[in-house]
Amino acid sequence: xxxxxxxxxxxxxxxxxxxxxxxxxxxxxxxxxxxxxxxxxxxxxxxxxxxxxxxxxxxxxxxxxxxxxxxxxxxxxxxxxxxxxxxxxxxxxxxxxxxxxxxxxxxxxxxxxxxxxxxxxxxxxxxxxxxxxxxxxxxxxxxxxxxxxxxxxxxxxxxxxxxxxxxxxxxxxxxxxxxxxxxxxxxxxxxxxxxxxxxxxxxxxxxxxxxxxxxxxxxxxxxxxxxxxxxxxxxxxxxxxxxxxxxxxx
Numbered sequence: 001x002x003x004x005x006x007x008x009x010x011x012x013x014x015x016x017x018x019x020x021x022x023x024x025x026x027x028x029x030x031x032x033x034x035x036x037x038x039x040x041x042x043x044x045x046x047x048x049x050x051x052x053x054x055x056x057x058x059x060x061x062x063x064x065x066x067x068x069x070x071x072x073x074x075x076x077x078x079x080x081x082x083x084x085x086x087x088x089x090x091x092x093x094x095x096x097x098x099x100x101x102x103x104x105x106x107x108x109x110x111x112x113x114x115x116x117x118x119x120x121x122x123x124x125x126x127x128x129x130x131x132x133x134x135x136x137x138x139x140x141x142x143x144x145x146x147x148x149x150x151x152x153x154x155x156x157x158x159x160x161x162x163x164x165x166x167x168x169x170x171x172x173x174x175x176x177x178x179x180x181x182x183x184x185x186x187x188x189x190x191x192x193x194x195x196x197x198x199x200x201x202x203x204x205x206x207x208x209x210x211x212x213x214x215x216x217x218x219x220x221x222x223x224x225x226x227x228x229x230x231x232x233x234x235x236x237x238x239x240x241x242x243x244x245x246x247x248x249x250x
Contacts, residue, residue, distance in 0.1 A: 005221035007051040012065035045235040057085025106130035107140040170200040195220035
């Protein structure tokens with residue numbers, strides 16, 4: 001078993017670090033006026049990656065918090081995966097050129113799967129697909145619209161595309177600290193060969209402990225937002241616990 005990677009989340013709204021409740025932009029709690037300072041704190045705490053989302057960009061369909069993202073990229077040395085408003089190749093390549101390690105394509109994965117395939121072909125290991133589900137169906141446009149696709153259907157579309165990861169978010173649980181949706185997330189991870197990162201609702205050290213269980217070995221990682229910000233998850237304890245799960249010898 002490989003240790004599950006814990007990704008601390010930095011969600012950007014109007015240049016500040018916020019957390020939403022179930023994707024509702026009207027229910028935003030500001031946790032830090034300086035996203036770059038928050039990123040530096042996460043790096044100092046020992047996290048191996050950062051998960052950054054341009055929330056305004058997700059709704060606008062284009063980058064809206066570019067200055068904050070660029071400040072983060074200049075400040076930290078750990079890799080950054082970025083989502084929100086990435087809908088065309090120019091945006092993909094622009095962010096990769098600026099130092100983003102992995103871009104997350106969400107809405108465009110539903111609207112234009114050929115674009116995802118081409119991006120993954122041109123930039124192997126650099127393209128992730130964001131699958132955000134509401135009642136089992138994929139939501140798009142900053143979660144404002146629900147499609148007719150299931151998460152598994154969308155995931156299977158990219159099985160042979162060379163996509164680096166799928167970030168699966170249960171919208172109903174996002175930001176409300178009810179725990180990850182393990183049945184749905186593990187079901188998706190077992191249905192596809194693409195590495196899956198769990199997101200939405202990670203609430204406590206009990207969730208971290210659950211991630212160390214053998215059935216969670218199919219997961220690549222998990223994203224934590226509000227529970228890290230309000231102290232429900234202790235970074236040192238969480239990272240130590242996850243890293244105690246090591247690869248079994250061949």
